[in-house]
Amino acid sequence: MGRWEPDARGRLTKAALELYSERGYEQTTVAEIARRAGLTERTFFRHYADKREVLFVGASSMEELFVQAVAGAPESAAPIDAIAAGLEAVSKVFAGRHEHSRQRQAVIAANAELQERELIKLASISAALADTLRRRGVAEPAASLTAEVGVAVFKVGFERWITASEERELSQLMRESLDELKAVTASS
Amino acid sequence: MGRWEPDARGRLTKAALELYSERGYEQTTVAEIARRAGLTERTFFRHYADKREVLFVGASSMEELFVQAVAGAPESAAPIDAIAAGLEAVSKVFAGRHEHSRQRQAVIAANAELQERELIKLASISAALADTLRRRGVAEPAASLTAEVGVAVFKVGFERWITASEERELSQLMRESLDELKAVTASS
CATH class of the missing domain: 1.10.357.10 (Tetracycline Repressor, domain 2)
Structure with missing residues (x-):
């Protein structure tokens, strides 16, 4: 599962919701979510299949x-x-x-x-x-x-x-x- | 509105439902619906915007x-x-x-x-x-x-x-x- 990131999932969820709220869901990319969370896209995809799953997991x-x-x-x-x-x-x-x-x-x-x-x-x-x-x-x-x-x-x-x-x-x-x-x- | 076709809408609706039932909705084209109804595609589009609208009109x-x-x-x-x-x-x-x-x-x-x-x-x-x-x-x-x-x-x-x-x-x-x-x- 790669190296351990403290509460990576929580940070990704929080970053995603912030960005969806600020810019709109459509306009937000996974790369931006990962960046905001201080994590990599690869880490994002270890937790979520796509940006929609953050909302429905x-x-x-x-x-x-x-x-x-x-x-x-x-x-x-x-x-x-x-x-x-x-x-x-x-x-x-x-x-x-x-x-x-x-x-x-x-x-x-x-x-x-x-x-x-x-x-x-x-x-x-x-x-x-x-x-x-x-x-x-x-x-x-x-x-x-x-x-x-x-x-x-x-x-x-x-x-x-x-x-x-x-x-x-x-x-x-x-x-x-x-x-x-x-x-x-x-x-x- | 082009020439008058007796009950064109009813015939198109019936043909569409028959084809959706027989072949599946995905597999049916507007051309096939029109043909089954004995009408043209042009007539179809005078009554319905697309094949989905037949079901939700x-x-x-x-x-x-x-x-x-x-x-x-x-x-x-x-x-x-x-x-x-x-x-x-x-x-x-x-x-x-x-x-x-x-x-x-x-x-x-x-x-x-x-x-x-x-x-x-x-x-x-x-x-x-x-x-x-x-x-x-x-x-x-x-x-x-x-x-x-x-x-x-x-x-x-x-x-x-x-x-x-x-x-x-x-x-x-x-x-x-x-x-x-x-x-x-x-x-x-």
């Missing part, structure tokens, strides 16, 4: 964490409560990452290709959650609908966390968003 | 119809009931289009680029619905969450309609899916 592990928490919820838990457990587990990953997440979101919002990639990420999470709920014995269409609700709450709760004027607990915002969703869908 | 009018029905719901209607009115209005567009919709869905499911486009279409509808609800005086995050619920019900209801062994009323499936979503999110 956590997607598959986040999906896995979400799915595992839903799968691991007590057998007696209602589907929506299993989803709530998943949201709780996923929220923990973002502890201490508010500024990083805020920057990342702004970069994505400014680029159509990245927005598409983000939509694909969320659709993949939804499909994985529906599959997990079916394995828990939840029938269709309840499984797909509950999974979609989970992703909707994740999206909206995350957006609120990012844009909140002062930092709040992500897990708290997820719970509030789920409660709000329950309130808006409550039959009158 | 209805997207913006569908979004508009959805939005207008939500905007036009009685002032006293709860946000979720305004969304239900939107689902009802959109369902009507698909009357007599079951086979077309089934074919279209299969073509999209087989192609990653088309799936992305479909996700963008749904995200655009969600954003437009949230905007419409905010104009109706619905606060955030309720507006975004209700809009996401609307799109989730649309997706799942539509999927059920497409895959149902016998043809059922789309509006009925939308209502059932919304009721099911209300049931899964009902607090225990």
Whole structure:
């Protein structure tokens, strides 16, 4: 793996986000990211396949964490409560990452290709959650609908966390968003 | 607009879907679509900008119809009931289009680029619905969450309609899916 660079990955991630924010994602090259991080391009490619991966490297592990928490919820838990457990587990990953997440979101919002990639990420999470709920014995269409609700709450709760004027607990915002969703869908 | 071809658009649409189904979307050319329809490429381009547009030409009018029905719901209607009115209005567009919709869905499911486009279409509808609800005086995050619920019900209801062994009323499936979503999110 070449010589050891102290926290090379963290430095590359930070440099990439800074440059994407300053110049735009399109305009930034891997060479510039490496230079800003005080590392070589070769080191960059030991950590990331390309400049887009810097922004999406956590997607598959986040999906896995979400799915595992839903799968691991007590057998007696209602589907929506299993989803709530998943949201709780996923929220923990973002502890201490508010500024990083805020920057990342702004970069994505400014680029159509990245927005598409983000939509694909969320659709993949939804499909994985529906599959997990079916394995828990939840029938269709309840499984797909509950999974979609989970992703909707994740999206909206995350957006609120990012844009909140002062930092709040992500897990708290997820719970509030789920409660709000329950309130808006409550039959009158 | 050149000489009049009886139902040129309908013939082109049908020919395109047939070819996408038989050979795959990637492998089909505009020349082949025109030939199958008994028309010229020039006529194709009078109706569609490219071969992808055949599959997405209805997207913006569908979004508009959805939005207008939500905007036009009685002032006293709860946000979720305004969304239900939107689902009802959109369902009507698909009357007599079951086979077309089934074919279209299969073509999209087989192609990653088309799936992305479909996700963008749904995200655009969600954003437009949230905007419409905010104009109706619905606060955030309720507006975004209700809009996401609307799109989730649309997706799942539509999927059920497409895959149902016998043809059922789309509006009925939308209502059932919304009721099911209300049931899964009902607090225990």
